Amino acid sequence: MATAHTPHTAHTSSQTARTPRTSTAKQEWAAGLTVFGAVMLMIVGVLDIFRGIMAIAEDEVFVTTPDYVFQFDLTGWGWIHLFLGIAAVLVGAGLFSAALWARIAGVAVAGFIILANFLSLPYYPVWSVVAIAISGFIIWALCVTKKEDLD
Secondary structure (H helix, E strand, O other), X not given: OOOOOOOOXXXXXXXXXXXXXXXXXXXXXXXXXXXXHHHHHHHHHHHHHHHXXXXXXXXXXXXXXXXXXXXXXXXXXXXXXXXXXXXXHHHHHHHOOOOHHHHHHHHHHHHHHHXXXXXXXXXXXXXXXXXXXXXXXXXXXXXXXXXXXXX
16 A cells, blocks of 8 residues: 655655755854955955055155164065055955855954054054954954854
């Protein structure tokens, strides 16, 4: 005797494989935070590129502080900010793929941006504090989600 198909019949693995997978609220938050981190990293990167170009092109744009322990030539600080800005833009673009390497590199670049802005604080204090705060949010956004929430 043939069994009738009832609603209580278990699905086979081939049936569940074709069922579209819906994302959970955790996955949506994780994706949103990654995009936030990527966009903010790219913004900080572009602004750091401009800061680097300003310091390389014209030293008189910045205030100099006498007897500062970490005092480099302002052109040297300009090159540091220019390279960090370029790295931030490239890694920020890589974050849109949600790759693990990009998340690790994003945290590292944001950390170096915090360090560079802290050390160059006497030259351009307002922007340095803003860049430090934004970079802190970038690190938070990239570290708060788990890898399995992104899959």
